[in-house]
Amino acid sequence: MSNIRRGVWTNWAGNQTARPSAVHRPANEDELSAIVSRAANDRTTVKALGSGHSFTATSVTTGAMIDMSRLSRLIAVDRAASTVTVEAGITIADLNLLLNGLGLALPNLGDIAYQTISGAIATSTHGTGRALTGIAAQVVAMRVVAGDGSVLDLSPEHHPTLFHAARVGVGALGIVSRVTLRVVPAFRLRAVEGAQRLDDLVEQLDEHVDGNDHFEFFWIPHTKWALTKRNNRTDEPVSIPSPFKHWYAKTFMENYAFGAVCRLGRARPNLIPRLATALPSTGQSTIVDESYRIFASQRLVRFVEMEYAIPREACGEALQRVRRMVDERGHMVSFPVEVRFTAPDDVPLSTASGRPSAYIAVHMYKGTPFEPYFRDVAAIMADYDGRPHWGKMHFLGADELSRLYPQWEAFQQARQRIDPMRTFANAYTDRVLGD
Numbered sequence: 001m002s003n004i005r006r007g008v009w010t011n012w013a014g015n016q017t018a019r020p021s022a023v024h025r026p027a028n029e030d031e032l033s034a035i036v037s038r039a040a041n042d043r044t045t046v047k048a049l050g051s052g053h054s055f056t057a058t059s060v061t062t063g064a065m066i067d068m069s070r071l072s073r074l075i076a077v078d079r080a081a082s083t084v085t086v087e088a089g090i091t092i093a094d095l096n097l098l099l100n101g102l103g104l105a106l107p108n109l110g111d112i113a114y115q116t117i118s119g120a121i122a123t124s125t126h127g128t129g130r131a132l133t134g135i136a137a138q139v140v141a142m143r144v145v146a147g148d149g150s151v152l153d154l155s156p157e158h159h160p161t162l163f164h165a166a167r168v169g170v171g172a173l174g175i176v177s178r179v180t181l182r183v184v185p186a187f188r189l190r191a192v193e194g195a196q197r198l199d200d201l202v203e204q205l206d207e208h209v210d211g212n213d214h215f216e217f218f219w220i221p222h223t224k225w226a227l228t229k230r231n232n233r234t235d236e237p238v239s240i241p242s243p244f245k246h247w248y249a250k251t252f253m254e255n256y257a258f259g260a261v262c263r264l265g266r267a268r269p270n271l272i273p274r275l276a277t278a279l280p281s282t283g284q285s286t287i288v289d290e291s292y293r294i295f296a297s298q299r300l301v302r303f304v305e306m307e308y309a310i311p312r313e314a315c316g317e318a319l320q321r322v323r324r325m326v327d328e329r330g331h332m333v334s335f336p337v338e339v340r341f342t343a344p345d346d347v348p349l350s351t352a353s354g355r356p357s358a359y360i361a362v363h364m365y366k367g368t369p370f371e372p373y374f375r376d377v378a379a380i381m382a383d384y385d386g387r388p389h390w391g392k393m394h395f396l397g398a399d400e401l402s403r404l405y406p407q408w409e410a411f412q413q414a415r416q417r418i419d420p421m422r423t424f425a426n427a428y429t430d431r432v433l434g435d
């Protein structure tokens with residue numbers, strides 16, 4: 001989780017720090033609005049804090065930070081409309097438990113649940129599933145505190161153009177105080193994990209993506225192997241055949257053993273290709289569990305990450321180019337490359353706006369130089385009009401980004417209306433959204 005110690009805030013990955021002028025912890029919307037009003041009157045800035053799980057400097061500020069953790073209550077459940085309304089600071093983990101207790105669930109999630117719902121929405125956080133969108137497109141209404149401290153209810157009926165844009169606000173379109181999300185009846189997933197040769201997988205990519213509710217894979221650099229995850233809805237009862245084997249695979253191998261391999265690789269990079277061959281598993285594992293427990297993993301090994309959304313049809317070619325580039329450029333990469341898929345949506349700054357998308361994510365173990373590898377990957381993604389995740393490392397600025405989003409202007413107009421004084425600006429928004 002994010003941390004403020006002795007006045008210094010640090011994100012989860014440990015690659016961003018900030019020394020805010022003050023830290024506020026509002027207990028209700030009135031307090032939140034008063035904090036923003038004061039900042040606007042004083043011509044200073046404020047930044048809402050989520051869980052600090054972004055890798056970019058999106059939360060870094062010399063102005064005041066607003067810790068949203070006390071705004072984390074359930075406001076309403078509307079079963080007829082299949083929606084729930086929650087305060088913006090609730091973590092996805094808490095929201096999952098709360099929904100499960102009501103017999104409900106979010107239809108799709110990313111691979112961790114430590115984020116706050118508003119932090120996840122702000123950066124276009126997504127999971128995988130060819131027919132499913134990222135979390136922001138599941139938002140049906142939200143309440144935001146605008147740059148002058150006024151409170152706005154946004155929905156397709158109230159301020160529709162602001163609502164349209166504010167779902168992925170990159171922290172610049174007001175401070176979200178509550179959000180109404182579309183939910184579905186709680187469901188279980190049958191999760192099958194196995195290994196496949198990358199060439200075969202790329203050949204059969206459409207079958208995999210279209211033939212599963214949630215398909216993703218991890219290519220292991222320096223090998224020809226990929227680990228696949230196929231999650232499908234099922235009515236079967238919860239079944240974890242061997243809890244010890246499950247713990248061994250998920251906690252020991254994916255965290256402790258993997259962490260040890262990464263540490264060794266960081267100390268002796270030339271060993272990485274040999275260590276990588278030990279990673280692919282030849283076996284297959286199957287479990288059935290509640291959807292939210294299948295979606296979210298434990299992440300104990302710290303890293304930095306960059307992720308690009310590209311048109312889905314370009315995925316195989318782009319990935320094979322990354323594979324060749326890693327060999328040709330001699331990058332030593334101990335972390336798998338993760339590949340996921342989503343449906344298009346209509347949110348202006350959603351990374352899947354207007355196009356079925358594939359996501360290619362690269363990672364480097366904490367403390368390892370990442371920039372040469374990430375820049376080489378970014379150069380490949382640029383050939384496919386790749387859009388970087390707003391919460392993950394990237395090197396683009398507003399000029400380049402504006403060309404990647406057809407609805408860029410709609411976002412800018414909403415920003416001008418919600419925050420003309422730039423009360424929510426920081427160096428990151430100046431860079432990626434313009435001043």
Ligand SMILES: Cc1cc2nc3c(=O)[nH]c(=O)nc-3n(C[C@H](O)[C@H](O)[C@H](O)COP(=O)(O)OP(=O)(O)OC[C@H]3O[C@@H](n4cnc5c(N)ncnc54)[C@H](O)[C@@H]3O)c2cc1C
Binds near residue numbers: 089174392
């Ligand atoms: C281990 C790990 C796994 C991850 N897995 C995935 C994944 O599967 N899929 C994916 O897409 N991403 C993933 N991410 C990225 C992550 O989902 C995003 O970076 C997300 O924004 C983090 O949420 P947060 O609550 O930590 O927000 P923060 O990082 O704290 O904040 C993100 C932005 O949201 C703004 N914000 C926060 N609260 C509010 C509010 N109330 N109103 C307005 N703005 C607000 C902040 O000011 C900031 O600009 C992962 C990150 C990590 C570290």
